[in-house]
Amino acid sequence: MRTPLRFRPFLRPMVWGGRGLKDTLGKELPTNDSYGEAWEISDHASHHSVVADGPQAGRTLRQLMLDDGAALVGDWPGTVFPWLVKYLDCHDWLSVQVHPDEQAVQTLWPGENSKTEAWFVLDVRPGARVYAGLKPDVDVQVMAEAMKAGTVADCLHTFEPKPGDCLFLPAGTVHAVGGGVLIAEVQQTSDATFRLFDWNRVGSDGKSRTLHVEQGLASIDWNAGPVEPKHAGGYGTSTRPVWQSLVECRYFELTYVRQSEPFTLGGSGQMQTVMVLHGEGTIDTHHGPMSLHRGETVLLPAGASATWIVPRGGLGLLVAKLPAHRQAA
Numbered sequence: 001m002r003t004p005l006r007f008r009p010f011l012r013p014m015v016w017g018g019r020g021l022k023d024t025l026g027k028e029l030p031t032n033d034s035y036g037e038a039w040e041i042s043d044h045a046s047h048h049s050v051v052a053d054g055p056q057a058g059r060t061l062r063q064l065m066l067d068d069g070a071a072l073v074g075d076w077p078g079t080v081f082p083w084l085v086k087y088l089d090c091h092d093w094l095s096v097q098v099h100p101d102e103q104a105v106q107t108l109w110p111g112e113n114s115k116t117e118a119w120f121v122l123d124v125r126p127g128a129r130v131y132a133g134l135k136p137d138v139d140v141q142v143m144a145e146a147m148k149a150g151t152v153a154d155c156l157h158t159f160e161p162k163p164g165d166c167l168f169l170p171a172g173t174v175h176a177v178g179g180g181v182l183i184a185e186v187q188q189t190s191d192a193t194f195r196l197f198d199w200n201r202v203g204s205d206g207k208s209r210t211l212h213v214e215q216g217l218a219s220i221d222w223n224a225g226p227v228e229p230k231h232a233g234g235y236g237t238s239t240r241p242v243w244q245s246l247v248e249c250r251y252f253e254l255t256y257v258r259q260s261e262p263f264t265l266g267g268s269g270q271m272q273t274v275m276v277l278h279g280e281g282t283i284d285t286h287h288g289p290m291s292l293h294r295g296e297t298v299l300l301p302a303g304a305s306a307t308w309i310v311p312r313g314g315l316g317l318l319v320a321k322l323p324a325h326r327q328a329a
Contacts, residue, residue, distance in 0.1 A: 001064070001071035001072055001301045001302075001303045001304070002071075002286065002301065002304050002305065003054060003055065003107075003285045003286045003287065003301075003302055003304060004021025004054075004283055004285050004290060004298045004299065004300050004301075004304065004307060005051055005054065005056060005064075005090045005298065005299040005301065006051070006052045006053060006054070006296065006297070006298050006299075007040060007041055007049035007050060007051055007052055007061065007297070007299070008050045008051075008052045008289065009038040009039065009040055009087075010038070010039035010042060010047045010049065011027060011029060011035050011037070011038050011039075012035065012036060012037040012038075012039065013029065013031070013033040013034060013035050013036070013187065014034065014035065014037060014089060015034070015092070015201070015209070016034075016036055016091065016092040016093055016094050016095075016096065016139065016178060016275050017033075017034040017035045017036030017037070017089050017090075017091055017092070018034050018035070018036075018089050018091025018092070018180075018248060018305055019034070019035070019089075019091075020088060020089035020091060020123070020182050021035050021038050021089050021295075022035075022183055023284065024089075024122075024123060024294075024295070025087060025182070025294060025295025026293065026294070026295055027037070027087075027295065028306055031066035033091060033303055034091065034092075034273070035158060036088060036089055036090070036091075037086050037087070037088055037089075038086060038087040038295075039084065039086050040085045040086060040087065040275070041061065041083065041084070041085040041086075041213060041273060041297060041299055042061065042080070042081075042084050042085075042189070043061045043062055043065060043080050043081030043084075043189055044084055044189050044190070046191060048060040048061050048062040048063075049056055049212055050286055051064075053290075054285065054287050054290075055287060056329050057284075061081055061134045064083055065079065065080070067223050069157075070302070070303075071301060071302060071303035071320070072271060072299075072301045072302060072303070073271045073301075073302055074269055074270055074271050074302030074322065075299070076322055078269070080113075080189055081166055081189060082188070082189060082251065082252070082322065083186055083187065083188065083189060083251075083252060083273065083320065084183045084188070084189045084190070084191075085147055085185070085186055085187075085273055085275065085297055086184075086187070087122075087182070087183065087184055087185070087275075087295060087319070088119075088181075088182070088183040088184075088185055089181060089182055090128075090177045090178045090179075090180070090181040090182070090282060091178075091180055092178055092179075092201075093176065093177075093178030093179065093199050093201075094176050095176065095195040095196070095198040095199070095209070096131065096153060096156070096174065096175070096176040096195070096196045096197040096198075096199075097105060097114070097174070097175065097176065097193050097194060097195050097196060097216075098172065098173065098174045098175070098193075098196060098216050098219045098220050099114070099115035099117070099169075099171045099172070099173075099190070099193055099194070099219065100112075100115065100171060100172070100192050100194070100215075100218075100219040100274075101114045101116075101170075101171035101172050101219070101221070102114040102171070104171075104172075104218060104219045105190075105192055108192075108194075108215045108218060108219060109192045109215075110288050112190055112191065112192040113188055113189055113190035113192065114171045114188060114190060114192070115171050115187055115188050115190040115191075115192050115193070116169065116170050116171045116187065116188050116202075116249060116251050117169050117185055117186065117187030117188070118167065118168045118169065118185065118186050118187070118246070118247045118252070118254055119166065119167045119169070119177070119183045119184070119185050120163075120164075120165070120166045120183065120184040120232075120246070120254075120256075120275075120277065120280075120318050121161045121162065121163055121164065121165040121166075121167075121181060121182070121183055121229075122163060122182040122183065122184060122277060122311055123163055123180075123181070123182040123269075124160075124161050124162060124163055124181055124182075125179060125180025125181070125182065126180075127179050127180070128160065128161060128177075128178065128179035128180045128181045129158050129159070129160055129161070129177070129178070129179055130158065130159055130160075130161045130167065130175070130176075130177045130181070130229075131153060131156040131157070131158045131174075131175055131176040131177070132156070132157060132158075132159075132167060132169065132173065132174075132175045132226070132227035133156065133157045133173055133174065133175070133224055133225050133226040133227040134155060134156060134157070134174060134220075134224060134225055134226075135155055135157055135225075135226065136225065137155065138155045138222075139222060140217055140220075140222065142155060142284070143155055143196075143217065143220065144213075144217060147211070147213060147216075147231045150197065150260050152174075152196050152197035153176070153197065156174060157225070157226030157227065158177075159228070160183060161177075161229065162229075162231065163235060163236055164231050164232040164235025164236060165229035165230070165231055165232075166229055166230045166231070166246040166247065166254065166256070167227060167229045167244075168227070168230075168231075168247045168249070169227065170221070170224065170249070171188075171219075171221075172219060172220055172221025173221060173224040173227060173251070174220055174224070175227070176197075181323075184275045184277060184318055186252055186254060186273070186275075186318070186320045188251050194212035194215045194216040194219055195209065195210065195211050195212050195216065196213075196216045197211070198211065199247050202244070230246050230247075232244055232256040232316075233244065233256075234258070235256070235258075235277075235278075235316070236278065237258065239292040239314055240258075240260070241258060241259055241261075242256060242257065242258040242259075243255060243256075243257055244257075246318075248323070249323070250323060251323075252320050252321070252322065252323070253320065253321050254267070254319070254320050255314070255318075255319045255320075255321075255322045256277075256318060257316070257317045257318075257319055258314060258315070258316045258317075259309075259311050259314075259315055260311050260313060260314050260315070262274050262308055262309065262310045262311070263308075263309055263313070264306040264307060264308055264309065265300060265306070265307050265309060265319065266300035266301075266305070266306055267304065267305050267306025267307065268305045268306075269302050269303075270302055270322060271299070271300065271301055271302040271321070271322060272299075272300045272319055272320060273297060273298070273299050273300070273319070273320045274297065274298045274299075274300065274309075274317050274318070274319055275296075275297045275317065275318040275319075275320075276292050276293060276294050276295060276297070276315070276316070276317060277294065277316040277318055278314070278315075278316040279294070279311060279312070279313055279314045279315035279316055279318060280292055280311075280312050280313070280315065281309060281310050281311040281312050281315045282293065282309070282310045282312075283298060283307060283308070283309050283310075284307060284308040284309075284310075285307075289310075292309070292315065302329070
């Protein structure tokens with residue numbers, strides 16, 4: 001637990017996915033299917049990440065949490081690793097969806113967790129869009145009627161995303177994205193999703209995917225209005241050093257870091273995860289240097305000492321850490 005950890009990505013075919021996880025991020029996709037998600041770090045019951053290399057190679061994140069969770073995550077009071085860290089290739093359109101909060105999930109999806117998440121946009125094709133948050137005056141009656149009419153998207157705030165945009169989506173916020181958007185995501189450890197509208201498409205079996213009308217309406221925060229992105233300053237263009245706070249919530253804090261000179265992360269007794277957004281470099285470990293390339297993710301355990309990171313040219317990272325004061329969800 002005193003050295004950085006890298007896990008094997010868990011790659012998930014999705015009806016809305018494409019080949020961007022391979023073509024842009026270098027993931028080795030096992031089949032010719034369309035892949036939508038790479039689970040980089042997961043302690044969710046549906047998949048426990050496996051350490052890729054180093055002294056802990058072959059062990060699962062679940063085993064590490066059970067053996068010495070405090071050394072891994074610090075004083076986090078939960079028994080499950082707090083985040084699910086992903087890359088998403090939204091080649092087609094994700095369903096219009098909503099995730100339940102801590103109260104709603106107890107009755108609508110017992111045994112699951114609430115799901116607050118944040119997206120960082122890496123690449124965008126022309127015509128891509130994000131839908132996030134309700135337009136003014138959209139209430140349960142308006143939404144229910146829109147679900148019947150297939151016009152849910154008309155109820156939502158929408159914008160054209162840009163690389164470097166960061167979007168914070170608290171549980172209860174209705175959202176969708178698609179048309180060619182590559183995203184880095186940090187979320188609570190949960191897979192609780194309710195579909196409100198699926199663009200009238202059918203799955204590989206020729207059938208429409210299930211919609212969750214009652215659960216979805218019960219999960220919506222009707223005060224969650226239009227969501228605007230926060231942009232990482234100089235993303236993709238600037239060469240100056242950047243340490244920019246993007247998200248602060250009770251579940252995680254996200255910072256955009258851009259450096260061209262060696263610097264350190266970790267060593268403060270706080271667990272951090274590091275997602276490589278652009279550029280490359282190396283990270284020092286007790287068993288030798290670990291390469292950093294776009295699309296890779298590294299976990300810095302709470303028990304690890306300060307870790308040297310050496311960029312080659314400009315290196316851009318999305319760094320997640322636990323807030324100083326939090327509660328297990």
